[in-house]
Amino acid sequence: MSRRQFIRNGALTAGALALAGCSSDKPEAVEARDEATAAPKVEWRLATSWPANIKLLQNAAARLAEHMAAMTNGRFTIAIDPASKTKAPLGVFDFVREGQYQMGHSASYYWKGKDAATQPFTTMPFGLNAQEQAAWFWYGGGVELMNEVYAKHGLLSYPGGNTGVQMGGWFRREIRSLADLRGLKMRIPGLAGEILARVGVNPVNVPPGELYTALERNVIDALEWINPYLDESMGFQQIAKYYYTVWHEPTGESQFLLNKSAFEALPVNYQSMLLVAMKECSFDMLCESVYHNALTWSEFQAQHPDVHVGALPDDVMAELRRQTELVNAEIASENAEFAAVLDSQEQFLAAAKEWTAISEQNYLDLREA
Amino acid sequence: MSRRQFIRNGALTAGALALAGCSSDKPEAVEARDEATAAPKVEWRLATSWPANIKLLQNAAARLAEHMAAMTNGRFTIAIDPASKTKAPLGVFDFVREGQYQMGHSASYYWKGKDAATQPFTTMPFGLNAQEQAAWFWYGGGVELMNEVYAKHGLLSYPGGNTGVQMGGWFRREIRSLADLRGLKMRIPGLAGEILARVGVNPVNVPPGELYTALERNVIDALEWINPYLDESMGFQQIAKYYYTVWHEPTGESQFLLNKSAFEALPVNYQSMLLVAMKECSFDMLCESVYHNALTWSEFQAQHPDVHVGALPDDVMAELRRQTELVNAEIASENAEFAAVLDSQEQFLAAAKEWTAISEQNYLDLREA
Numbered sequence: 232m233s234r235r236q237f238i239r240n241g242a243l244t245a246g247a248l249a250l251a252g253c254s255s256d257k258p259e260a261v262e263a264r265d266e267a268t269a270a271p272k273v274e275w276r277l278a279t280s281w282p283a284n285i286k287l288l289q290n291a292a293a294r295l296a297e298h299m300a301a302m303t304n305g306r307f308t309i310a311i312d313p314a315s316k317t318k319a320p321l322g323v324f325d326f327v328r329e330g331q332y333q334m335g336h337s338a339s340y341y342w343k344g345k346d347a348a349t350q351p352f353t354t355m356p357f358g359l360n361a362q363e364q365a366a367w368f369w370y371g372g373g374v375e376l377m378n379e380v381y382a383k384h385g386l387l388s389y390p391g392g393n394t395g396v397q398m399g400g401w402f403r404r405e406i407r408s409l410a411d412l413r414g415l416k417m418r419i420p421g422l423a424g425e426i427l428a429r430v431g432v433n434p435v436n437v438p439p440g441e442l443y444t445a446l447e448r449n450v451i452d453a454l455e456w457i458n459p460y461l462d463e464s465m466g467f468q469q470i471a472k473y474y475y476t477v478w479h480e481p482t483g484e485s486q487f488l489l490n491k492s493a494f495e496a497l498p499v500n501y502q503s504m505l506l507v508a509m510k511e512c513s514f515d516m517l518c519e520s521v522y523h524n525a526l527t528w529s530e531f532q533a534q535h536p537d538v539h540v541g542a543l544p545d546d547v548m549a550e551l552r553r554q555t556e557l558v559n560a561e562i563a564s565e566n567a568e569f570a571a572v573l574d575s576q577e578q579f580l581a582a583a584k585e586w587t588a589i590s591e592q593n594y595l596d597l598r599e600a
Numbered sequence: 601m602s603r604r605q606f607i608r609n610g611a612l613t614a615g616a617l618a619l620a621g622c623s624s625d626k627p628e629a630v631e632a633r634d635e636a637t638a639a640p641k642v643e644w645r646l647a648t649s650w651p652a653n654i655k656l657l658q659n660a661a662a663r664l665a666e667h668m669a670a671m672t673n674g675r676f677t678i679a680i681d682p683a684s685k686t687k688a689p690l691g692v693f694d695f696v697r698e699g700q701y702q703m704g705h706s707a708s709y710y711w712k713g714k715d716a717a718t719q720p721f722t723t724m725p726f727g728l729n730a731q732e733q734a735a736w737f738w739y740g741g742g743v744e745l746m747n748e749v750y751a752k753h754g755l756l757s758y759p760g761g762n763t764g765v766q767m768g769g770w771f772r773r774e775i776r777s778l779a780d781l782r783g784l785k786m787r788i789p790g791l792a793g794e795i796l797a798r799v800g801v802n803p804v805n806v807p808p809g810e811l812y813t814a815l816e817r818n819v820i821d822a823l824e825w826i827n828p829y830l831d832e833s834m835g836f837q838q839i840a841k842y843y844y845t846v847w848h849e850p851t852g853e854s855q856f857l858l859n860k861s862a863f864e865a866l867p868v869n870y871q872s873m874l875l876v877a878m879k880e881c882s883f884d885m886l887c888e889s890v891y892h893n894a895l896t897w898s899e900f901q902a903q904h905p906d907v908h909v910g911a912l913p914d915d916v917m918a919e920l921r922r923q924t925e926l927v928n929a930e931i932a933s934e935n936a937e938f939a940a941v942l943d944s945q946e947q948f949l950a951a952a953k954e955w956t957a958i959s960e961q962n963y964l965d966l967r968e969a
Contacts, residue, residue: 298876301868301869302671302876303869304869357966360960360963362764362890363890365883365887365890366888366890369884369887369891370887370888370892395960396962396963398959458959476962476963477963477966481967500670500671503667504873507671507876508880511876511880511883514879515738515879517731517735518735519739521734522736522739522740522948523739524955524959525735525948525951525952527955528954528958529951529954545969548966548969579894581898582898584968585894585898587964589845589909590827591764591765591964592961592968593846594765594845595729597845597846597847597917598850598953599957599961
């Protein structure tokens, strides 16, 4: 059958039962067949934590919706509300838990106030990189652990797309020592904010849409957002002239959230489609991010010669590393689930570090030589 | 509807038309509906280039078949023949071109004798790593270029799963200088074999199933296979005691091949499922490979203390790099399509190198410190 023929047949479908002039005396059976094999109509809603114009993050949900529609001939639709519509970027967890939306797209570490064990699924300071984290998620038990954590909230959670290595953030003044960090108001979420608080930073939360203005008006002195591709479009380089490299988000996995009951009520083939498509979308974001960051970065320094790019001083890094270990140990001592997730990641990291060193790192050093 | 209910309904389907007792006078219309919405039955065959016991490579096709069956309630099946069944690991290209199999799973650089332009889609010496290559494939026009190359053979080709960074190979004797390479018989495919030939190596082809015996009986003096996870299970460390790090396969993308006419004859929703599922499988192999290599490598040196692991000497590397550029330029001058693919990769590599250096490499150096 040619593709054209099939599309024509597909178009006939809606009216097919009527056309068939079927005078069956067992209409339930016909209905059963329609439901089971002809794929029921499903209309889902998905809320994201992102403004509609932050394409890289918003694309994962859009892509998922396109895939589901294409794979079901339009029978499974997902309508997406960005944070710019819901006005509640951090309401996603509750929206999905309560079933107002069947799905969400967000970042797991935004839920630290609800459940500290959700944090390591986005990123960990000095932890796994994107490739290692994906290995841990899909082969090292990470996805299973994540779903144990979320199950008690009536939710399912799957990796939702990676930004790759992020940058350390934008500062109005150069950081030459730990003393320069003290008293700084900085937008930085997750564990990194807690770690910086231990060295005197005042971590604050500012919605993405207000970051530029907050920095411009001195509401904050520094911020971290994502990476050059997304940061440049926010315009931070016009205000802050010190752009530091990463320590705190060596990977940045976003998150699909699903209402567990809604998912479980789906036909099994729809469940399979969702699982396969979510994973494809998660991979795709990493590809998109690496591609655009490479292009952006290749012109960044020529276009913004007044921006100083570099690492935080060694003694600052050493102290941040020490505080990371202390903060992790503290949370682990209070929260057995966080401890289990951390332990699983750290065990894999110990092995992965050696392999990454002899493979990726060794190769990158060779290529640079 | 609960999942259980759905499965029961699904089981009823085959007999539903009979049960319905439909006495329609327009049976064609009923049939049209069944074909269009209830998803036609498709039985495909796929041949791979791998022995059944090389799980990492074989798993991509197996996974694809599972996904297609799950997403279509068993209506789209893919029966897989490993090379151990067809006895023709390198017959995959022709099998799929001629329609004997609708699909194949192999490596693009195996087809260099048929079309030199197929080579860069697997890996390039001193080229892109896995993450950069994925960005190039999906956002930098790589997949489109690949399908231009394959279209003239009546084929479609998509990334089929990555091994990540490979190792440089196993040698019975230490390589201390270029002189030590001269006259060595080495199993090494693709461009790397051609480059080594320029420095006096005698590259030979040995089927995977015969590699151990060939090395043991001195039919070959050296070989490269894949990475510690797969190499260790082949037992090479029992014979060759020098294990070198990579220069020639910084990424290793395998390949799904499709018969173009067979694909185009599928309903569009089946086409979508295949495209999404192939990409998921491609990502999954990288996760599986990184995971198992990390575990294998963490114990490798303790378990095989007599194996020397290291890089080829600097002057050997420099010469291999020089020869790589010469060989690439030579093939490009003879083959415009190869030149176009190489140019596209090299342009992206120039940008990606800088971004990878300030992000991944910078982070790995920090983590090591």
